[in-house]
Amino acid sequence: MDESSEKWIYLYIFVEFSGTIVLTLQSFSAKCHSLIKTSTQVAQAAPQLLVQTPEVSEMWHDISRINSWTIKDATEHYGIEKWGAGYFSINSTGDVVVTPSGADNGPSLSLHEVAKEIEARGLSMPVLLRIENILGSQIKLLHETFRKVILENNYRGVYKGVFPIKVNQQEQVIETISQLGKTFNHGLEAGSKSELIAAISMLQNRSACLICNGYKDEEFIDLGLYAVKMGFQVFFVVEVPGEVDLIIERSKVHNIKPAIGFRIKLSTQAEGKWNESGGDASVFGLTMSHTIDALDRLRAEGMLDCLQLLHYHIGSQIPNISDIRAGAMEACRLYEELVLEGAPMGYLDLGGGLAVDYDGSNTNSNSSRNYSMEEYCSDIVESIITVLDKNDIPHPTIITESGRAIVAYYSVLLFNILDISSFEPPPIPDKLPVVDNDLLENLMLTYNMVSTRNIQECCNDALFYRTQARQLFKHGGITLRERALAENLVQHTLMKISKISKELDHIPKDVQKINKLIYDIYYGNFSLFQSLPDVWAIDQILPVMPIHRLNEMPTRPAIISDITCDCDGKIDKFPDISQEKTSVMLHPLKDNEEYYLGVFLVGAYQETLGDLHNLFGDTNVVSIHVNDDGSYKFIRELEGDSVADVLTYVEYDIRAMKNRLKDLAEDAIDQGFISARERKSILAIFEEGLRGYTYFEKE
């Protein structure tokens, strides 16, 4: 043992799970307190894992590789150019920079600098950072791409986009979209009464469309009809058969001719996680016979001229372009039929589905897409032309309801790392203790024997001896210290196997499994359930990486745990081009320096779907606008929930809580447990706690 490791006091905590899986946590001097806290989390996150060491071992990498690490290596390693869509890259000093105008050489900004600036203003991590200009850039990209494709194909119609409010309902998001989308007449899509009210109050542009989807009651329809009266371009999309009668009735009451759309259930079903939005399993939309009924109802009321739009939505995040094409072709046939029935039509609304390449693989995997924005637009335009030109049906105005693709890029979740629990056991002692069985000796022998030629055998042996150690311990055959040493020797052996296996062309399956278990746990100051619910709910893969120190080679394979007490609160799947990746390389922590990570592409769906698991509330939100000269403005900051806020959400009465505590403390004085002065301190800290942020705050 060298001097530095002698400094550490080793404390072993064993927790036995169902008799077989054992957690050994080894730790150290002053941090016992935080150890107790993290030990349960380690147990939940990865019960097989061992120990905690503060030192960084270099055994994983040659020093020469560490020294020759470049920014280019970092760029390739994290795939930032693949998923970053031109908005994110790494600068020469190793910071992640954002270029809000996209790939062209516009101004860029270091996210690390922004994080530090945010903290200097007194806002703690985690922070959801919104880079406003990116929203403008995405809207512009969508419109310009459609415009270009329309021109190239001599399409005789225009494109009009709407933003579906459900994808991110936050007031500042909808306001920014209305503002930045104005030049393109970008409208809004509402799927409920609340969303319609939000849309009417936000949309200032009468040339933009306002699409009313969702189940509609009388009030919903009346609201929409008033919007028509005020000059807005409102479309009432009939989602269920009964709705058409109510729309007819209310428009007669108000004496307004509404623009009506039919949402049709296509037989086309898309791949991906949301494929039940389309096809026979879809709960939304009119079937073919519903469509005919609704059409006949309108005709009978003399309102066939109101039918102007056909709508469909076959799912969000459609990874495969062929599904987009198939959906458009099928919809165009229906569109054509409605025209032939005598409806004026004029608008084809293709819904959402334009996917985001979260993992940068450019494939039809669920977290990616096998097409570009340009291919998406061309395929739609070409499909319409192909079908409608056969019978000379006039080309409709194309509407899409892209949500995800518009907002995903513009938010980044920033958080700091609070602690690490390392996979590395303490060093092997020079001399093994004398025991009356040969377990430790056998383990040592196995450790020394590992080579490329006998990897599988050593792997089997190590696991066999581990089981033996656990059995022996159970029956009183070895002590706590002996068992800890045995587990450490196993871990050393597995690590050696893992390292040596990298020289092999073919890695045996068992060894592959071991490789996946060798990682540190980095504890991040955030709640997965609040900020990244899709990672938990639907295994969404999101890019995660350090936002600084990228000029240093990251040497630690890691998974990221959040600070909820839930074993599901972790990120353990990461973008990778070729295979599933179960860890991400991170840097060892430095003394007195925060380590910041960013989770990227989180602007769509995550905010409102997030919940209060463990009562972690909304994070702080900061919006910035990057100026042409590279300077930037803090546009807005929204303070996250305080502890009192989240308690109120779950119906606690704060005043009553305080009164109860006062009584309790008074009683404690009466019983002689505390002094009057201590009562004052207790009440003060309670008060302060209620005002505080729900996440880990620095002193």
Ligand SMILES: *Cc1c(COP(=O)(O)O)cnc(C)c1O
């Ligand atoms: C959810 C939804 C959208 C948004 O889909 P994205 O894939 O996020 O673009 C659009 N239209 C309707 C009807 C939806 O339900």
